[in-house]
Amino acid sequence: PRHCAPPDSEKAVVITAGAGIHDGIIAGRWVVGAPIAHGGQATVHHAHHVSLGRAAAIKIFHPHVWADDGFRTRFRRECEALVALEHPNVIPVLDAVESDGVGWIVMHLATGGSLDDRLREGMLDPEEAVRILRQVASALDAAHEAGRLHRDVKPANVLLEPDGHAWLADFGVAHLIDATRLTTPGTVIGTAAYLAPEQVRGEAIDRRSDIFASGIVLYELLTGERLFPMDN
Numbered sequence: 001p002r003h004c005a006p007p008d009s010e011k012a013v014v015i016t017a018g019a020g021i022h023d024g025i026i027a028g029r030w031v032v033g034a035p036i037a038h039g040g041q042a043t044v045h046h047a048h049h050v051s052l053g054r055a056a057a058i059k060i061f062h063p064h065v066w067a068d069d070g071f072r073t074r075f076r077r078e079c080e081a082l083v084a085l086e087h088p089n090v091i092p093v094l095d096a097v098e099s100d101g102v103g104w105i106v107m108h109l110a111t112g113g114s115l116d117d118r119l120r121e122g123m124l125d126p127e128e129a130v131r132i133l134r135q136v137a138s139a140l141d142a143a144h145e146a147g148r149l150h151r152d153v154k155p156a157n158v159l160l161e162p163d164g165h166a167w168l169a170d171f172g173v174a175h176l177i178d179a180t181r182l183t184t185p186g187t188v189i190g191t192a193a194y195l196a197p198e199q200v201r202g203e204a205i206d207r208r209s210d211i212f213a214s215g216i217v218l219y220e221l222l223t224g225e226r227l228f229p230m231d232n
Contacts, residue, residue, distance in 0.1 A: 025050060026104055027097045030058055037114075039156075041065050047106060056094055057109040066103045075103050081148050081171040082107075089139035091159060091169040110167055112160035115217075119155055123224030132158065132166045133218050139168035140214065144207040151205070153213035154194045155220065193228045 024032050026047075033046035036057060042065065047058040065071055075098075082093040095106040115132065118124070124132070136158055143150060150157075150171060159167040196212035198205050219227045 026058065027095075030056070030095065030106055032058060046109070055109045056106050058104055058106045061103045063102055066101060072098070072103065075105070078171045079105065081143070085142055085146060085148070087139055087142040089135045089166060089168055090142065091167040107169070108167070110159035110161055112162045115155035115158035115160060115166070118160065119220065119224065124221045126222060129218060129221035131164065132221070133214060135166040136168050136214060136217070140207075140210050143171070144210070149205065149207065150210050152191055152194070153210050153217060154191050155217055158217075192230060192232050193226050
């Protein structure tokens, strides 16, 4: 096993190699249920712990994605980032596994859907929009103070609870601000509609890039429309 945090940490998450999926059970402890969402990198499913019965969300990365060495490095950093960022608005990681050419990450299950789902109902009133963005900003502040960028702030990565609590999720492309880039020259990580200009140009980025994306999200919450609707 390889730990994403020191073994004595209360939030230590173990990435277990060689523990595959059998009869719908991953690593002998997580039962995989119905899909929640599907994306270019992974499919997210409902899950529950075999013995504890705890509900969770499990992200199963597509095999062609997991085959990329750089992506696997980012996956391990996602685990490390989320464990290190113990913050009330950063989605908690419960477990992580890699085996048989596929990787999984188990997270807290937010039962209110994503901010993207909420936007399908129409624009938000200013009070609700600001309340959600304050929580996202608080999570980003914690990440930035820890020397990490999110790089993909968008409504789909903000998860909600029925009481209005917001979680910032998917630090899969987060990296140390001063770390060497994991992508090859000319490669852009992120979602086109929310990218800061420096990301589009492939230039060095900093915390202002996440702040820019947050502003684009706020515009969408208040108008119900994307400021930049293009896909590329």
